[in-house]
Amino acid sequence: MRRRLQALGAVAIAAGGLAAGPPPAAQQSPQAPQASPAPQAPPAPAAPGLIEKTGVALYLLDIEVRDRSGNPMRGLTAADFVVRRNGRLWPVVTADEFCACAPEPSAAIATATQATPTPAPATEEPAPPPAERPLVVIYFDFGQIRPDGRLLAVEAARHWVRSIRVPGDRVMIAGYVTSRGLLTLAEPSTDEARLLRALDDAADNILYTDLFALQLPERVDECLHRDPTTCPTHAKTEYDHGRRSVEALQLFMTHLGTRPGPKTVLFFHQNEMMETGAIYLQRDRRTQYERVEQIGAEATAAHATIHPLVVAPDLPGGTMQAQEIGFAATLAESTGGSYNRGPLDLDRVVEAATTGCRCRYVLGLKPIDEPSGSVASVSVTARGVKQRALYRVRPLSVEDRFLRQASAVLEDPGAATDLGVGVAIRPARAGTSRWDLVATVAADARVMALEPQGAARRTGGWEVGARLQRLDSNAVWEMLATSVATTGAGGAPDTMVVYEHPFTGLAPGRYRLSAFMRDRVANRFGGGEAILDLPDPAKGGVAGPVLLLARTPRLVSPLPILDRRSKARDLPATSDAGPAPSASIVLPRGTRLRFESWICGAPGGPAEATARVLRDETSMLRFDDAVGSPAAGGCVPRADEIATGGLEPGRYLYEIEVRRGLERATPYTTPFVIAGDAQPDSAAPGNARPGGAP
Secondary structure, rough: OOHHHHHOOOOOOOOEEEEEEEOOOOOOOOOOOOOOOOOOOOOOOOOOEEEEEEOOOEEEEEEOEOOOOOEEEEOHHHHHHEEEOOEEOOOOEEEEEEEEEOOOOHHHHHHHHOOOOOOOOOOOOOOOOOOOEEEEEEEEEEEHHOHHHHHHHHHHHHHHHHHOOOOOOOOOOOOEOOOEEEEEEEEEOOOOOOOOOOOHHHHHHHHOOOOOHOOOHHHHHHHHHHHHHHHHHHHHHHHHHHHHHHHHHHHHHHHHHOOOOOEEEEEEEEOOOOOOOHOOOOOOOOOOHHHHHHHHHHHHHOOOEEEEEEEOOOOOOOOOOOHHHHHHHHHHHOOOOOOOOHHHOOOOOHHHHHHHHEEEEEEOOOOOOOOOOEEEEEEEOOOOOEEEEEEEEOOOOOOHHHHHHHOOOOOOOOHHHHOEEEEEEEEEEEOOOOOEEEEEEEEEHOOOOOOOOOOOOEEEEEEEEEEEOOOOOOOEEEEEEEEEEEEEOOOOOOOOOEEEEEEEOOOOOOEEEEEEEEEOOOOEEEEEEEEEEEEEOOOOOEEEEEEEEEEEEEEEEOOOOOOOOOOOOOOOOOOEEEEEEEOOOOOOOOOOEEEEEEEEOOOOOOOOEEEEEEEEEEEEEEOOOOOOOEOOEEEEEEEEEEEHHHOOOOOEEEEEEEEOOOOEEEEEEEEEEEEOOOOOOOOOOOOOOOOOOO
């Protein structure tokens, strides 16, 4: 997603009163209906780090200021600051002060347990309003934490939540694991019980275990003591693995910038190093320095201070400590944070980062005329005292901001909820050892914002992007389309806009499809993801079930693979009624549902499949066999449909059971929720019939 937009395919849509065309520079396709020129994009809203004041866009720099003794400096004005960007003066226009004292941990605990609060001493500054307290983010880099470090990290976070956190402070818990990308374990909350449950999950969930991180001591031992010829290979793979972790942290900072207010990030890690080749006695130019600086720039724009926290002792021989400290020191310096040198001072650094008195200033700096892709270093002097931090900044163009936002949504689709986006991986054919499938992204056309263009029409536009990953390998495919839509004066029709891309010859394995959709008029993002296991057709298994909306009015358009050689072009859509992925498993009563599966017989004999709908473990509907049983080593598709008008609101489970010979039946399930009354459909419930268990 880092390629420029000139290389993206432009998709045209035309049906049901909704028409879309390519950007003005694109060539009109003779098959496509006449489309209006693309409207001028509205001014982009201020990105993190920008604010509008009296018509001038000021760059906002969020800093903490201390004197030579380490005490907060109060009462400063713009004239008290000298700011330099890459050594050159950067004029300060405004300076807004936010000074506050967080209660000490012991005082906070006492206050929380007393029946009648004790008045604060007259000399103590009153607690600031919640908006002035930073959001505390606990971030676990599971991709770079071994089991010993994971236990220490989670226990340190638990101790902070229970004993150090200031009551009322909002806390968010997030992380990264190589096999799944960015994870939100707990949205911002003040509920201690909820936070502790999320930390319990962080400690025990096997899905957050990274085998590559676990095997680091073994790789180092093999290189240094058993087989020196492996050193270059281990150095390269270590660098690549670490690069993915720091790129994920950068994307997380981009996403964090969409949340208002200051943030304090407690970044727990273990294997992060500046020059990974050093532990394998390799001297090369591959370091994480440039990416760490980029993280610093994203954090500065997000008003976030990062405190890197290493959570386990060094490897025997002390080979990693210098690299860990170099990584942590650079990252902390670039955001005004602090760092520890090992587990012994972990709690001390965490406590100092989140308690005590501090003075935060938001400096409004002269706008930068030309955005740049390079990172600049910013030093701050306050009343003659040069501050310790050397902040990193990188003013971005509108296009760069969009690409970073899109990448962040692809990593963590669940965090982008402004638009409902449905995503599905639909198997299309099974060969003897490979699969064909279709990656599908959909949204309701009615949620798109449209601008009036005269009295008779409205126009809008959006981008749709997707990333298909095979989670047990490094295979990745990226797709992106842009659309410009024109409708009548009445607005968008009641239809789904569906984007699809077919894939052929994919190996069995676990696949993840993540997607985003951005409404350009409203500058709103939505995200979604789907995960599907494709079994080996020769060994048997089930691909699915995949939940879809059945017989839905839709406009189906291509979703081109992102390629530098791609050119903007007009690709016509087709209008029909067919299945589309749902943006949610919570559905109004009356929605017609479709469940698609592929059933593969095992080598020992054919497979028999039965399906039903359950509520509270009670069978509500059962289905006639839609297809014959697959033969040994073969796969057949199955599709079951339900008209939900006759179902009461509540939670349901579609279950397909597969039995091979005398083996015990294996269930494959997908949940759905009927939310409430809607227009009941009059159609029969597909091939379902009422009854008990089959």
